[in-house]
Amino acid sequence: MKRLLFISVALLFNLLNLSAQSGKVYLVGAGPGDPDLITVKGAKALGKADVVLYDALANPSILIHCKGNVRLIPVGKRAGKPSPSQGEINQLLIDEAQKGNTVVRLKGGDPFVFGRGGEELLALLDKGIDTEVIPGVTAAIAAPAYAGIPVTHRGLARTFTLVTASTKDSNLTEAVKWKALVEQGGTIAFYMGVRVIPDICQQLIKSGMSPDTPAAIISKGTLPEQKAFRGAIKDFTADFTDYAKLTPGLLLVGDVVNVTENYQPSKDNNGMKVLSITLNRKVSELTPRLENEVALAFTIASKDPNKYTKEYLEMLKEVEFTHIVFSNTKSVEAYFKLCEEKGINVISPKATIITLGKKITDLLSTKGYNAITLGSYNEVASYLIGDKAKVMPSSVDAVTGASKKPKGK
Structure with missing residues (x-):
């Protein structure tokens, strides 16, 4: 009986130990600077992450691939500025994985090209932690x-x-x-x-x-x-x-x-970074109209304050969106409630604010913001990128392709 009890306790201990180490770490290369150079596989890993430890050289726009409730931990090294030691970073990765979290270590360029990724991999393997390396484009x-x-x-x-x-x-x-x-x-x-x-x-x-x-x-x-x-x-x-x-x-x-002289690359976009603030939609109808003609088109749904961590909103602020679009008054109220609860406002002082109606503009005015009033997403897209805008019928949801029900029915 005692032997059986001992075996049961040992099995339980092993199960608890396995559970404590059930997390996974991805060592992901962020690429050299252009946020579009992260690999598809790297972006997918960020989308699964509970915790991201990221370098100073990783473009903050890349972190948009993360979940809104992700914990973001900056560990980047900048010359002359305080930063965690490599040993401290290794221990953070181990601790978070042993809590059962999916962890991404986002490293500038490629993890194994002068990035100390090998040291991190060895530390994780030494603790038996499931680890996957996702290569990145290197700056050289x-x-x-x-x-x-x-x-x-x-x-x-x-x-x-x-x-x-x-x-x-x-x-x-x-x-x-x-x-x-x-x-x-x-x-x-x-x-x-x-x-x-x-x-x-x-x-x-x-x-x-x-x-x-x-x-x-x-x-x-x-x-x-x-x-x-x-x-x-x-x-x-x-x-x-x-x-x-x-x-x-x-x-x-x-x-x-x-080999080449006076090379000038053609530009795929105009550098605009457009943020649509909606009430509960994951993707704004503005995004399909812009397609690839702007550097970044992103949406935040502001209805649920628990959806976004303060760190995530700080990252969005660091992106420095050039244009902010509000589609209705409810999204305005929800957004500023979110700002109040999290203690951070994503809107840059230099950003141009656009609304889809005078009521929205008037409401923003009471909060101290001037805005440009336009009548539809088609008008916003044309305002931003001119003839390159993709005009879509107002009777169709631009994201899903589904027909919209007439208002009042």
Whole structure:
């Protein structure tokens, strides 16, 4: 009897232990900056997450893929600013997973390219935690591509080398085998070294690289404000520019830099970020009318204050929507009640507010906001993107395609 009781207790303990470790961690690459460069699989993982630990370099717009009641924990590292240590981040991932949560560790670029993803994976595996790695687009490929520079090119570059110029544990001279790097040839991408670019170029020249070797500094890669400074390694001296202002950025060295000149990428959208505030609809009817002509079209349903955490609303504020659209007075009242309860207002002072009727505009006026009054979603879409707007009949729900019932019936 005692033996049976002992076995039962042991089984119960094992079940409880398994339950305590029933969560899962996804190590997800966010890509280099453009929020559209996250993979479909990465976006799906964010949509399942109870908790997200995210880097400073991860574009906040990516977090829109999360559930509204997600807990968002910033753990990003910025030079000179306090941030959790790697050990603390590892422990946070373990603790949240052992509570049974689905956890996403959202990392800039790719988790395993100078992102310490390997350290996090080892820490999680050591505790027996179910972990999945979802790769991301890395900056050394994406940023040059956005500048029209192929990192490999037939006849010019048969190799492509990634180097970290971060020198926390040793000086730059000792951190890299410079002669071997120069002898290898091909294309070289230096991560995390914008502030020491003159030193990098000097080391390359000292190690035998021609001072006329083409090079490019790519700042804020894949973002709308990306800039590429092309020249030769001899040009990037200490007085070339204030390098600190170019972070985040990378240095690309090799003949591929000159494959294209004066490349200007075509723009898929105009940079507008449009937020529709509805009462209880998950997707506004405005979204299908805009399609892919704006940088972001998003909807929040404001009726249920418990649907969104304060952290999620703070993230939405950080996105800095350029246009806010209210469709009825009830959504206005619900939205400002949500703001009051959560202590945060998503509307940026620079945002243009649009309404679908004078009553809504008048109500917003009592709350201290000026708004543009339009008559329909078709008019709003045309106002935002002109002839590119997709005009849809008012008798049909633009999201579902279902016929609307006439008002009053």
